[in-house]
Amino acid sequence: MAWNPEIGNCDCIKPMVMNPTTNKCECPGGGVWNDTTRRCDCINGRIWDARLNKCVCPGGKLWNDSLNVCVCPEGELWSDNLNKCIPIINADVEAYFPANVEKKEIRVNSSNYSLQLPLLPWVFFQEGTEDIPSRYIHFDSLGLVSSFNEKSTVKPGNSMSSYYQILNIVGNRLKMNPSAVITLVGYETFGGEQGYKSLTKARIERIKEYLIKVWNVTNQIDSRIDRLPEDVQKLKDPEQMALYRRIEIVPNEYSLNITKPVEYVDTSKVFDPPGIQFYLNSSKKVEVTDWNLKVSQGMTTIFDTSGNTRHPASVGLNFTTLKAPLNHDIKQLDYNFYVKYVDGRDSKSKTKSIPFVWMTDRDKLEQNINDTMTSEYRILLPISKTLEITPSLQQHLNNIKFDRERSFVSITVYSNWSSEEGINRQQTLENARIIARFLNSTKSLRQDKDYLNYDGTPPPRYEEKELPEDKYFQNRAEIIVKTRLK
DSSP states (O other): OEEETTTTEEEOOTTOEEETTTTEEEOGGGOEEETTTTEEEOOTTOEEETTTTEEEOSTTOEEETTTTEEEOOTTEEEETTTTEEEEOOOOEEEEEOOTTOOSOSEEEEEEEEEEEEOOOOEEEOOTTOOSOOTTSOOOOSHHHHHTOOGGGGOBTTBTTTTGGGHHHHHHHHHHHOTTOOEEEEEEOOOGGGTTOHHHHHHHHHHHHHHHHHHHOOTTSEEEEEEOOOHHHHHHOOHHHHHHTSEEEEEEOTTOGGGGOOEEEEEEEEEEESSEEEEEEEOOSSSOEEEEEEEEEETTEEEEEEEESSOOOSEEEEETTSOSSOOOTTOOEEEEEEEEEETTSOEEEOOOEEEEEEEEOHHHHHHTTOOOEEEEEEEEEOOSSSOOOOOHHHHHHHHTOOOOTTTEEEEEEEEOOOGGGHHHHHHHHHHHHHHHHHHHHHHHOOOOOTTSEEEOOOOOOOSSSSOOHHHHHHHSEEEEEEEEEOO
16 A cells, blocks of 8 residues: 555555455456556456456456356357457257158158050040140150150059150150051041042041151051941931041050050158258357258268258258159268358357158168058940950050959049940949959959949139040049058
């Protein structure tokens, strides 16, 4: 202490102050008096603040009594470059499963599904013209021919999806089978076309010309013109006339595969769980300018979402809307989260993984897990006529695969023939029974009491107005085979 004439008493040497507890002069803010320099020195990382006249923690640090040192507030760290505490910007992400999911993994239960769509090997023409209607798809470039795949024409919900590719399907099959031969069959002109004897021949030539020019099947096509059935000639019914204004594509007995059904095989997938949530976390003290959440399988990105403002607290992933199909051979999904801040800094989370299990039909058999495979076969039925088991139809029916003990077979028939609806309905049901009897005789079909159903609802049409082919695709049988795996 020293004499202070201003107060007429002894006083602490500035900047020391009296500590009333110890009754001693001490440096404020935890400083230590230096006799050499005659000033207070700050220790433990504190610095002298002349404005406050004491030692303080620098750059936003706080004094920690238990540690006896200056520390940055929670959620911040010290920057030597900026000489101050700055917010921690580490990005983090965590996948959360629904509460009812016991095992934290993505499980895919896959089952094979096959569909055979019938080909109606007829091309219908408008009255008075030889031009092939535009609804029948024409190829005008070699690129379309070289890349054609008949399976890509199938739309499972539409029985007619492959029909309008009939010329290309037949052309492609002829090209792949050089020994196959077809006959283009037309009928004598009648009604408003009567007297134009060359019209049927011209229609045949148009189809032949297309197949030769586009598909290069020069020596595989014969032709003939048949007389109209007598009942059609007598009735002179406009609807019947429209049905016979056609050119039929008829394969010889050694070429039945040319008009066989189009087969489509797909794999149905059920995800368990169907989706998960990703909870996102980053510094709330710094403005976010960009962020990105990415989920990958191997080198393939299956989910990717981003933004240029503050990210949401969580993001949902639905496995039915992925950017790319999943690979059943890669047993995990990887995910990470990236954030960029307004101050230029960025942060990427550690990449984390989710186990991924894909159960195929073979896996289920090996693990004794029960499930069902489904196959569907569609057959066009004659209108108000008894079904004849032709060689072509017999080949189709023989391709139907089922197991007497493990398969349930259902046959659903459809019909829509307004002028003879009641008669046609009964005939359609009888035709379905003919199919069932054939399957029973060749494959021992169990005829469960509810195997046969009738549904009069017609399928969607290609156009608003009814076309001749609509009647045949509306008059059909759908044979569905569900087979247990064990």
